[in-house]
Amino acid sequence: MGTYILKRIIGSILILLLIMVVTFMLMNAIPGSPFLTEKSTPEQIAMAEAKYGLDKPLYVQLWNYIKNYLHGDLGTSLKMQEGTPVKNIIFHQGKFALSIKLGLLALLVAVCLGIPLGCLAAFYRGSWLDGLLRVVTTIGVAIPTFVLAALLLVVFSVKLKWMPTLSGSLTDAKSYILPVISLSSYYTCYIAKLMRTSMLDAINQDYIRTARAKGVKTKALVLKHALRNSLIPVVTYLGPVTAGIITGSFVVESTFSVPGLGKYFVQCVMSRDYPVIMATTVVLSALVIFAMLVVDIAYKIVDPRITLTTKED
Amino acid sequence: MEENKLLLKVKDLKVSFFTPAGEVKAVDGISYALGYNEVMGIVGESGSGKSVEAYSIIGLLQNPGRVIGGSIEFEGENLLEYTPEQMRQFRGNKVSMIFQNPMTCLNPVYTIGNQLTEALTCHDKTISKEEARKKAIEMLELVGINNAEKRMNQYPHEFSGGMRQRAMIAMALICSPKLLIADEPTTALDVTIQAQILELMKDLQRKENTSIIFITHNLGVVADICDRISVMYAGRIVEQGKVNDIFYDPQHPYTRRLLQSIPRLDEEDDERLIPIEGTPIDLLNPPQGCNFGPRCTECMKICLRQKPPLAQVGEGHISACWLHFKDALEKEGEK
Numbered sequence: 001m002g003t004y005i006l007k008r009i010i011g012s013i014l015i016l017l018l019i020m021v022v023t024f025m026l027m028n029a030i031p032g033s034p035f036l037t038e039k040s041t042p043e044q045i046a047m048a049e050a051k052y053g054l055d056k057p058l059y060v061q062l063w064n065y066i067k068n069y070l071h072g073d074l075g076t077s078l079k080m081q082e083g084t085p086v087k088n089i090i091f092h093q094g095k096f097a098l099s100i101k102l103g104l105l106a107l108l109v110a111v112c113l114g115i116p117l118g119c120l121a122a123f124y125r126g127s128w129l130d131g132l133l134r135v136v137t138t139i140g141v142a143i144p145t146f147v148l149a150a151l152l153l154v155v156f157s158v159k160l161k162w163m164p165t166l167s168g169s170l171t172d173a174k175s176y177i178l179p180v181i182s183l184s185s186y187y188t189c190y191i192a193k194l195m196r197t198s199m200l201d202a203i204n205q206d207y208i209r210t211a212r213a214k215g216v217k218t219k220a221l222v223l224k225h226a227l228r229n230s231l232i233p234v235v236t237y238l239g240p241v242t243a244g245i246i247t248g249s250f251v252v253e254s255t256f257s258v259p260g261l262g263k264y265f266v267q268c269v270m271s272r273d274y275p276v277i278m279a280t281t282v283v284l285s286a287l288v289i290f291a292m293l294v295v296d297i298a299y300k301i302v303d304p305r306i307t308l309t310t311k312e313d
Numbered sequence: 314m315e316e317n318k319l320l321l322k323v324k325d326l327k328v329s330f331f332t333p334a335g336e337v338k339a340v341d342g343i344s345y346a347l348g349y350n351e352v353m354g355i356v357g358e359s360g361s362g363k364s365v366e367a368y369s370i371i372g373l374l375q376n377p378g379r380v381i382g383g384s385i386e387f388e389g390e391n392l393l394e395y396t397p398e399q400m401r402q403f404r405g406n407k408v409s410m411i412f413q414n415p416m417t418c419l420n421p422v423y424t425i426g427n428q429l430t431e432a433l434t435c436h437d438k439t440i441s442k443e444e445a446r447k448k449a450i451e452m453l454e455l456v457g458i459n460n461a462e463k464r465m466n467q468y469p470h471e472f473s474g475g476m477r478q479r480a481m482i483a484m485a486l487i488c489s490p491k492l493l494i495a496d497e498p499t500t501a502l503d504v505t506i507q508a509q510i511l512e513l514m515k516d517l518q519r520k521e522n523t524s525i526i527f528i529t530h531n532l533g534v535v536a537d538i539c540d541r542i543s544v545m546y547a548g549r550i551v552e553q554g555k556v557n558d559i560f561y562d563p564q565h566p567y568t569r570r571l572l573q574s575i576p577r578l579d580e581e582d583d584e585r586l587i588p589i590e591g592t593p594i595d596l597l598n599p600p601q602g603c604n605f606g607p608r609c610t611e612c613m614k615i616c617l618r619q620k621p622p623l624a625q626v627g628e629g630h631i632s633a634c635w636l637h638f639k640d641a642l643e644k645e646g647e648k
Contacts (some may be wrong), residue, residue, distance in 0.1 A: 006332055120620075204418040205418065206412065206414060206418045207419055207420040207421070209373060209412065209418070209581040210418045210419065210420075210481070210484075211411065211420065211431075212373055212404070213371060213373060213404055213409060213410040213412075213485075214405040214409070214431065214435065214484065215401050215402060215403070215404040215405030215406055215432070215435050216405075216431065216435050217435065220435070223421050224423075225423075228422045228423075229420070229421070229422055302422065303421070303422055304421070304422060304468045304470075305421055305422075305468065305470045
C-alpha cells in the first residue's frame with residue numbers, strides 16, 4: 001500500500017507537469033494580452049510585457065513557471081489584483097474554501113441521495129415508485145447544469161422570492177440550497193440509475209441465493225450481501241464525479257454569484273491573467289488527482305479482489 | 314419404511330412457472346419419502362424439474378415459480394403452511410443446501426470466516442463471536458481445509474474451486490441440519506476434485522447423521538453415494554428404487570435408455586453408447602399421454618392417450634409405465 005501511494009504521488013507530479021505545459025501552450029494560443037485595453041498604446045503594452053517577462057521566448061517563460069512552481073512560488077497576478085501573489089488570491093481570500101465547501105456538499109448529497117434512491121428503485125422494481133424514479137432520474141441526467149441553475153434561479157428566487165438571488169459567500173444555510181441542488185442533481189440521478197442496475201444485478205447473483213439458503217434475513221441480505229457488491233460500480237464512478245463536481249462549479253458559481261475559485265477561474269481566463277490561470281488549473285488538477293487516488297483506495301476497501309500493486313511489488 | 318421414522322414426506326407436489334407464454338408445469342405431481350440418515354439421489358436430464366423440486370422444499374422458489382398443489386412434510390409439519398419468517402428460521406438450520414457452482418456461490422467481498430459464522434449467528438442470537446469463530450474453524454477442519462485459522466480470514470477468490478465447495482459444505486453443515494440438499498455439487502469441478510468431494514460428503518454423512526438429497530444428472534455419481542434413486546423425466550418421477558435395483562434391474566424404458574447411454578468399465582470394449590433419440594418435451598404443451606411416449610421405442614397406443622400409473626415392480630421399487638400393465642391391457646383388447 002505504501003509503495004503504491006508513493007508511486008501514485010510521483011506519477012501525479014509528472015501529470016501536473018504535463019498539465020502545466022498544455023495549459024501554458026493553450027493560454028498562449030489565445031490572442032490578446034493582459035495589458036490590452038482600448039486606451040493602451042503598443043508602446044505601453046510592450047513595456048508592461050517586458051516588466052513581467054512576457055516578451056521572452058515561450059520556452060523561457062514556461063521554464064520560469066516550472067522553476068517557480070518547484071519552489072512553491074505561484075507568481076503574482078498581472079491584472080485581476082495586480083501585484084498580489086496568486087497563492088494569497090487562491091488560499092487566503094476564501095475562494096478555494098468556498099469552492100471546496102460547495103463541491104463536497106454536492107458530492108455528499110449525490111452519494112447520500114443517489115445510493116438509497118437506486119436501492120429503492122431496485123427493491124421495488126416494476127412498481128410505481130420505480131417508474132417515478134426512472135422518469136425523475138432520466139430528466140435529471142438530461143438537463144444540463146446551466147439550464148437547471150438558471151431555471152431554479154428564475155423560479156425560486158426571482159418569481160417566488162423564496163431564495164436569495166445572490167448566494168454570495170454562502171454565509172447562511174438558505175443560500176446553499178440552490179447552488180448545491182444545481183451542482184448535485186446530475187450526479188445524484190446518475191448514481192441512482194447506476195445503483196439500481198448494479199443492485200438488480202447483485203440481487204440475482206448466486207451468493208444471494210446461498211445467503212438465503214443459510215437463513216439470512218431479507219434486510220441483511222440486501223444491506224450486507226447485495227449492497228457492498230453493488231457499490232463497486234458506483235465507487236468507480238465517484239472518481240469522474242469528483243472531477244466533474246469540482247470543474248462543474250464554474251457554471252453554478254457564476255449563475256448564483258458565488259465568489260469561489262470556479263467563478264474566479266472563468267474571470268481570469270477572460271482577462272488573460274496568465275499566472276492566475278496557471279495556478280488555478282494546477283490547484284484544481286491536483287485536487288482531482290488526489291480525489292482519484294482516494295477513490296482507488298476506497299475501491300480496494302469495497303472489493304477485496306482488487307489488488308492495487310502490480311505483481312512485481 | 315415406518316411412518317414415524319420419516320424425515321421428509323413429499324406428496325403429490327406440483328410446481329408451476331407462470332410465464333407470459335403460459336403455465337410451465339416444472340414439477341407435476343411427485344411423491345416420495347426420505348428417512349433419517351438416508352441418501353436419496355434424484356437424477357434426470359436438464360429441465361426435468363429436479364432442482365425446482367429441491368428449491369420448493371427449502372423455500373427458495375423464485376417468481377414466477379409457485380407451488381400449486383401437494384404437501385411437503387418435514388418431521389410431520391407441512392412446510393407449505395409456514396410463514397416466511399418460520400421458513401427463514403428453518404432454512405440453514407434444519408435444511409441446508411449446497412449448489413452447483415462454488416465459484417459464484419460465495420460472496421466475493423466477505424471473508425470465508427465471516428460467511429461461515431453468519432450461518433451460525435443468523436439462527437442463534439446468543440452465540441458469542443469467539444464461539445462462532447471456534448465452531449467455524451472446527452467445521453473447516455472437518456471438511457479437510459488445512460490451516461483453517463488462516464483460511465478464515467481469506468476471501469473466496471483466494472480459494473480454489475474444490476476448496477470453495479468444501480467451504481460451502483462446511484457452511485451448510487455448521488448448524489447440524491437434518492437434511493442437506495446437494496444440487497449438482499460436483500458438476501462444476503474437475504474429476505479428481507469430484508471424487509474428493511464425494512468421498513468427503515459420504516464421510517460427513519456418516520459422521521453427522523445427515524440425510525441427503527443428491528441432485529445430479531450424473532448416474533456415476535449417485536451410484537457411489539446414494540441408498541435410493543428417483544429418476545425424473547419432464548416433471549415426474551418415472552422410476553424409484555434402491556441403487557442396485559435401478560442399476561441392475563431398471564424397469565422403466567427411460568431408465569434403461571439412460572443407463573445404455575453412459576460408458577461402463579465392465580462392458581466389452583466395442584460396446585457402443587446408445588443415445589436417446591429426440592429431445593425432451595415442451596413443458597408448456599405437455600402431451601396428453603406419457604411424457605416419455607414420443608421418444609420411447611416401446612411406445613404403445615395407450616401411452617400417447619393417457620398418463621401411466623405407478624406400478625409396484627419390486628420391494629420399494631416403483632415405475633410409471635404402461636408396459637407393466639401390458640397383460641391386463643391385452644386382456645381388455647387395448648394395446
